[in-house]
Amino acid sequence: MSIVTVQLGQCGNQIGHELFSAVCRDVHGTHGLCSKKENESYHDACKERFFCQEESEVPVARAVLVDMEPKVISQTLSVAARSGSWKYDDRSHFCQKQGSGNNWANGYSVHGPRHKEAIMNLVQKEAEKCDRLGGFFTIMSMAGGTGSGLGAFVTQCLRDAFPTSFILNHIIWPYGTGEVIVQNYNSVLTLSHLYQSSDALLVHENDVIHKICAQLMNIKQISFRDVNQVIAHQLGSVFQPTYTAEGGSDYSRNPLGDLMETLVPHPEFKMLGLRNIPQMPENFLAYSTFSWPGLIKHLRQMLIANAKMEEGIDWQVRPPQPGSSSRSTTKPPRFNTSIANLVILRGKDTHSVDLGSFRDPSLYTSWLTPQDAFNAWRTPRAFNKYEKSAALVSNSQFLLKPLDSVVGKAWNMFASKAYVHQYTKFGIEEEDFLDSFTALEQVISSYTIL
Amino acid sequence: MTQSVVVQVGQCGNQVGCRFWDLALREHAAVNKKGIYDEALSSFFRNVDTRSGGDGADIYKGKICSLKARALLIDMEEGVVNEILQGPLRDVFDSKQLITDVSGSGNNWAVGHKVYGCQYRESIAEKLRKAAEHCDCLQCFFIIHSMGGGTGSGLGTFVLSLLEDEFPEVYRFVTSVYPSGEDDVITSPYNSVLAMKELNEHADCVLPIENESLFDIVNKIHQMINSGKLGSTVKPKSLVTSSAGGAKAVQEKPFDAMNNIIANLLLNLTSSARFEGSLNMDLNEISMNLVPFPRLHYLVSSLTPLYTLADVNVPPRRLDQMFSDAFSRDHQLIQADPKHSLYLACALLVRGNVQVSDLRRNIERLKPSLHFISWNQEGWKTSLCSVPPVGHSHSLLALANNTCVKPTFMELKDRFMKLYKKKAHLHHYLHIEGMEQSCFSEAIASLSDLIEEYNELDATKDGPRIDPPRLKIAV
Numbered sequence: 001m002s003i004v005t006v007q008l009g010q011c012g013n014q015i016g017h018e019l020f021s022a023v024c025r026d027v028h029g030t031h032g033l034c035s036k037k038e039n040e041s042y043h044d045a046c047k048e049r050f051f052c053q054e055e056s057e058v059p060v061a062r063a064v065l066v067d068m069e070p071k072v073i074s075q076t077l078s079v080a081a082r083s084g085s086w087k088y089d090d091r092s093h094f095c096q097k098q099g100s101g102n103n104w105a106n107g108y109s110v111h112g113p114r115h116k117e118a119i120m121n122l123v124q125k126e127a128e129k130c131d132r133l134g135g136f137f138t139i140m141s142m143a144g145g146t147g148s149g150l151g152a153f154v155t156q157c158l159r160d161a162f163p164t165s166f167i168l169n170h171i172i173w174p175y176g177t178g179e180v181i182v183q184n185y186n187s188v189l190t191l192s193h194l195y196q197s198s199d200a201l202l203v204h205e206n207d208v209i210h211k212i213c214a215q216l217m218n219i220k221q222i223s224f225r226d227v228n229q230v231i232a233h234q235l236g237s238v239f240q241p242t243y244t245a246e247g248g249s250d251y252s253r254n255p256l257g258d259l260m261e262t263l264v265p266h267p268e269f270k271m272l273g274l275r276n277i278p279q280m281p282e283n284f285l286a287y288s289t290f291s292w293p294g295l296i297k298h299l300r301q302m303l304i305a306n307a308k309m310e311e312g313i314d315w316q317v318r319p320p321q322p323g324s325s326s327r328s329t330t331k332p333p334r335f336n337t338s339i340a341n342l343v344i345l346r347g348k349d350t351h352s353v354d355l356g357s358f359r360d361p362s363l364y365t366s367w368l369t370p371q372d373a374f375n376a377w378r379t380p381r382a383f384n385k386y387e388k389s390a391a392l393v394s395n396s397q398f399l400l401k402p403l404d405s406v407v408g409k410a411w412n413m414f415a416s417k418a419y420v421h422q423y424t425k426f427g428i429e430e431e432d433f434l435d436s437f438t439a440l441e442q443v444i445s446s447y448t449i450l
Numbered sequence: 451m452t453q454s455v456v457v458q459v460g461q462c463g464n465q466v467g468c469r470f471w472d473l474a475l476r477e478h479a480a481v482n483k484k485g486i487y488d489e490a491l492s493s494f495f496r497n498v499d500t501r502s503g504g505d506g507a508d509i510y511k512g513k514i515c516s517l518k519a520r521a522l523l524i525d526m527e528e529g530v531v532n533e534i535l536q537g538p539l540r541d542v543f544d545s546k547q548l549i550t551d552v553s554g555s556g557n558n559w560a561v562g563h564k565v566y567g568c569q570y571r572e573s574i575a576e577k578l579r580k581a582a583e584h585c586d587c588l589q590c591f592f593i594i595h596s597m598g599g600g601t602g603s604g605l606g607t608f609v610l611s612l613l614e615d616e617f618p619e620v621y622r623f624v625t626s627v628y629p630s631g632e633d634d635v636i637t638s639p640y641n642s643v644l645a646m647k648e649l650n651e652h653a654d655c656v657l658p659i660e661n662e663s664l665f666d667i668v669n670k671i672h673q674m675i676n677s678g679k680l681g682s683t684v685k686p687k688s689l690v691t692s693s694a695g696g697a698k699a700v701q702e703k704p705f706d707a708m709n710n711i712i713a714n715l716l717l718n719l720t721s722s723a724r725f726e727g728s729l730n731m732d733l734n735e736i737s738m739n740l741v742p743f744p745r746l747h748y749l750v751s752s753l754t755p756l757y758t759l760a761d762v763n764v765p766p767r768r769l770d771q772m773f774s775d776a777f778s779r780d781h782q783l784i785q786a787d788p789k790h791s792l793y794l795a796c797a798l799l800v801r802g803n804v805q806v807s808d809l810r811r812n813i814e815r816l817k818p819s820l821h822f823i824s825w826n827q828e829g830w831k832t833s834l835c836s837v838p839p840v841g842h843s844h845s846l847l848a849l850a851n852n853t854c855v856k857p858t859f860m861e862l863k864d865r866f867m868k869l870y871k872k873k874a875h876l877h878h879y880l881h882i883e884g885m886e887q888s889c890f891s892e893a894i895a896s897l898s899d900l901i902e903e904y905n906e907l908d909a910t911k912d913g914p915r916i917d918p919p920r921l922k923i924a925v
Contacts (some may be wrong), residue, residue: 010730070451070489071726097587098452101734102831145738177813178830179729181739181795210810222807224728224834408920413825415918418742418794437921445923 001134001253003049003239004126005063006154009100009147010072011172012139013065014224017076018232019139020061023050024086026236026384033348033382042381045241045251051086052129059086062130064122065093066154068100068111068146092126094119100145104186105426107149108193112157115150120157127162135166135256137239142190143174143183152193159197166256169198170235173205173402182419184410189428191403192436195443199256200264202272203399204231208308215311216279233384234276237391242344242377252377262375263340263395265368268446273398275302276391277310290388292345292353299343299390300357306336306398319362337450338364338396340373346389347382365450400447407440451489452589454720454733455581456521457609460562460602462627463595464523464530465705470594470713471519471542472693473840477717480840481725487514490724494520496584508584518544520584522577524609526566526601527554547581549573555600559641560882560889562604568884574609575616582617589723590621590733592716597645598629598638607648614652621733623719624653625712628784628858630662631865637875639865644889646862647896654737656748657715658855660784664708667691670780671756688841689757690714714839715751715783718847721801722835728806731799731833739831740795740851745900749849750788752781755842769804769844773812776848777820784858791854792911793822797831799847802838809834823907824915853911856904863897870894 007016027046032039051059061080065088067073073095081087094115100107127133136158140147151169158167171190174183194201209230213222217230241251244258252258264270277299278290298310305317317334341363345353359370383389413419414433424430458467478491487497487509495517497509509515519542525531528550535543549570555562582588591613595602613622626649629638649656668691691707722731741747754775776798779787800809809832822829839845869875870890879885 014728069730069732071730075726098589099730099732099734101732101738103734103738145735175810176828177810177817178828179832180735181797181826181829181831210807214807219807221805223805227806408917409828411920412917416825418825419738421744422738422741438923441921441923 001049001132001255002062002130003134003137003256004123004130005050005061006123006136006138006158007063007065008138008140008151008154009067009144011141011144012147012151013067013072013076015170015172015228015231016063016065016139017080018225018228019235020050020063020080020086021083022229022232022236022384023240024059026240028085033387034380038381041251042241042379045253048131049134049239049241049255058084060089061086062126063088063092064119064126066095066119066146066150068096068107068150069098070095092122094122100149102143102145102180102182102186103422103426104145104149104152104189105423105428107145107151108153108189109149109427111146111150112153116153116157119154120161123158124161132253133162133165134254135168136162137168137170137256139170141172141174142187143172143180144186147172148186148190152190155194156197166260167198168200168202168256168259169194170202170204172231173203173207175206175210176405179206182422184406184413185419185423185433187406188410188436188440189433192439195270195439198270199260200270200272202274202393204234204274205308205402212279212309216309217281230279233279234274234391237276237346237383237389238274238344238393240346240383241381242346242379244375244377251379258377259342259393262342263393265340265372268443269339269395271395271399271403271443271447273394273396274391275299275308275394276389277302278386278389279309282385285385285387292349292388295388295390296353296355296357299392303338303341303392303394303396304336304363305334319360321362336397338373338394339368339450340364340395341375342393343374343376344391344393345376345378347380347387349388350378350380397447397450400444403440403447404444407437407444411437451493452587452723452733453493453520453585454590454592455578455585455588456494456519456592456594457524457578458521459524459593459595459606459609460599461525461527461530461596462599463593463602463606464525464534466594466625466627466709466712467521467523468534468537468539469693469706469709470716471521471539473710473713473717475517475542477840481837485514487512491517492586493720493724496520517542519547520581522547522549522574522581524549524574524601524605526551526562526605528552547577549577555604557635557637557641558600558878558882559604559644560879560885562600562602562606563608563644564604564882564884566601566605567608570605571612575612578613578616588617588620590623591617593622593624594712595624596627596629597642598627598633598635599641603641603645607645607652610648610652621654621737622652623733624649624656625659625716626656627659627661627712628862630660631861637869637878639862639869640875640879640890642862643866643897644893646859646900647893650745650896650900654747655741657751657849658748658784658858659712660858661708662785663783664711666780667711667756668707674757690753691756711753711783715753715847718753718799718801718839718845721837721839722799722833725835725837727833727835727837729832729834731797731831735831736797736849740797740849742794742826742851743903746794746851746903748851748855750786750852750855751783751850752776752848753783754781754846756781769808770812770815772844772846773816776846777816784855786852786854786858788850788852788854789820791821791852791856792908793820793826793829794851794853794907795826795829795831796851797833797849799833799835799849800844801835801846802842802844804834804844806834821911824910853904853908856901856908859897859901859904863894863901866894
């Protein structure tokens with residue numbers, strides 16, 4: 001089954017481009033450390049998922065590029081075409097002349113309805129090119145105007161037009177110290193609207209990726225390109241083909257569906273975080289060796305202690321002791337409770353890895369058993385030159401603090417009514433803000449009492 | 451890509467405008483080596499086919515034939531505009547883009563606004579419409595004028611309200627040169643306050659500039675060059691005050707250096723909208739992020755660096771120095787000290803070889819020494835444009851919505867009241883048709899209200915931070 005990617009706004013288009021490049025590089029450039037047959041299977045599954053292949057031409061990404069101003073899209077299209085290894089469909093993009101001005105209301109209430117037909121036509125065309133449609137993957141940032149506002153509108157349209165398809169929104173959480181002054185308003189409005197139409201929200205935080213670039217990747221002058229490449233690597237480690245069933249002989253054909261099934265058991269809980277191990281500069285790989293027990297131990301502690309990367313993990317945090325009387329009073333303070341977790345293993349000896357530590361019931365909330373809450377996918381095919389690598393997609397309290405922080409700051413600003421006139425100008429009233437705040441406080445509350 | 455139209459009014463407006471067009475051509479020439487008319491050029495210039503003689507049709511793609519500025523030149527005296535039309539930039543302006551008269555406004559806001567406004571309304575409106583028709587997607591009008599005189603101040607603000615009526619969807623950015631205390635025009639306080647009311651009501655964003663600050667910057671550069679500290683190692687084109695490399699001959703007029711600073715301000719402001727970068731910022735984002743309440747739209751600007759040494763290596767320390775300078779008192783374009791007042795919002799527009807980590811590092815470093823209002827503690831808007839200005843490898847424009855504009859306004863009010871209490875020179879205004887005493891009282895009331903709004907915000911500065919309670923959800 002194929003995934004149609006919708007790239008929204010500057011951020012969405014820049015990341016989307018890195019994602020397709022990373023996936024292509026993984027398939028073509030690296031050996032994979034497995035049998036030829038395995039490699040070919042992987043190659044075919046990946047192709048079907050992300051690309052459409054015309055006869056003798058380069059693969060064409062299954063993507064729709066949307067932006068309200070032309071500079072980024074034209075750059076993205078040309079850089080992809082120049083690579084020679086893949087490209088976008090020349091007709092599969094939509095742009096306007098004047099951007100959304102960082103204004104969610106402009107993206108949602110003005111650009112959305114105005115361009116709905118044109119954009120949905122492009123999406124329909126891409127969907128029809130798929131033999132079997134596996135769902136939609138939208139990439140957007142929350143801070144700006146197009147990705148966030150128009151993105152929320154387009155997600156709603158996707159839900160209306162494809163009621164039985166899976167929709168996964170990939171969201172970029174902006175830097176805490178500001179890229180856009182009204183980013184907290186835009187974030188609150190985006191999240192509350194997406195919660196209604198999307199199946200799950202997969203989040204990457206700029207601050208976190210920035211730290212990974214600085215501390216793990218040793219990059220001195222970090223650019224957005226570096227950040228986007230790390231994000232693309234992490235996404236690739238989740239979405240490249242894997243075997244989902246134990247001993248299954250074919251690569252899973254339904255990645256989005258499988259993801260939703262394992263990770264989103266209840267519609268109130270849709271926030272997914274992503275962790276990846278190991279992460280290092282490419283030139284270090286030749287000198288490093290990894291052991292599965294070590295990787296798994298670190299990954300588990302990253303989950304429990306809510307560590308953002310494999311350095312600086314707090315090893316003091318432990319799960320609550322079994323047999324305690326009341327769950328909420330005896331939970332250790334910094335412990336990260338999970339609803340569901342998915343571990344993806346790639347590379348050598350994945351079949352022999354012991355994941356029992358992830359099946360510990362004390363990691364999970366009480367209303368799911370570990371059999372239901374935990375899943376593992378594997379493939380012997382190594383990813384992107386890492387001999388062994390593991391990814392964790394987690395529906396847990398990972399994003400509780402960032403969410404609480406964003407809502408808090410937005411509320412502070414809203415109390416003084418600052419900037420609200422910029423939104424009411426385009427049809428988003430104070431009641432709409434209040435509705436969004438209420439919806440998110442509900443989500444925060446639900447995650448807090450896990 | 452969007453287009454912008456520049457409306458330059460009065461002597462000051464036209465002189466600054468002239469420098470702007472010269473430096474804009476220089477900037478595009480440096481970037482656009484192949485002579486192709488691209489989207490970046492189209493934001494300020496039309497490409498006109500003049501081979502067939504007269505006013506040819508616009509050419510939208512392909513090689514540059516003849517560039518025409520998207521501008522309207524308005525002056526009620528002929529001297530300045532004539533000089534421009536006889537100078538090296540004469541081909542850049544269309545003869546139909548001019549509106550001139552002979553006798554000037556006599557440093558009288560009422561003459562500029564009421565008399566000439568009324569007289570030339572139709573003509574101005576028609577030429578604006580023509581300019582707008584040549585645009586694919588018109589986003590912004592830039593108005594350049596001074597506040598202290600008659601034409602720039604009076605007719606300039608008339609054009610502003612005309613723009614709001616005729617083109618309500620298009621942004622109006624105003625660059626206003628405020629008079630200094632020792633201004634030689636006695637009635638400049640009247641003119642300025644009358645104009646302020648119009649700016650309060652009809653402008654989307656105002657960038658106030660004070661001659662004193664420009665003068666100080668020019669002096670600072672002269673001292674640095676002449677003191678021998680740098681010797682001859684400063685790149686001439688990199689001086690923010692320089693016209694080197696432009697169309698103008700080397701012999702510069704006295705105000706040229708100061709006007710070049712303003713021209714560079716406008717170029718840097720629009721750079722991220724014209725050129726590519728990893729984090730773009732369009733003009734509509736400026737107003738969205740920096741104007742939290744409709745009337746508080748006065749932005750204090752500062753430009754760094756003022757010059758580049760010929761030394762090619764730029765270690766991060768020097769880059770960090772650029773950020774520090776942007777917040778120092780002597781780089782601001784009005785006499786104000788933002789560091790000791792309250793920030794409502796701040797934007798950093800970076801050009802050139804600077805990455806997001808440099809930006810983040812400097813924001814972290816400078817944040818503790820700045821006061822931000824309680825509901826906007828991380829009130830930063832940032833943008834990264836890959837194309838640096840001519841002669842530099844990187845540059846920074848900082849725009850601050852900060853209560854440090856208050857002293858400027860309060861002084862203006864004081865100077866106004868000194869004259870008004872004695873009714874000095876009032877008759878020159880009141881005998882103009884359409885002017886009454888109420889015009890004055892309304893204008894000073896508008897200014898007082900604005901000052902009061904800033905006062906209220908300042909009052910929150912040192913108080914305890916009380917966050918409003920969050921919504922409670924029933925579990």
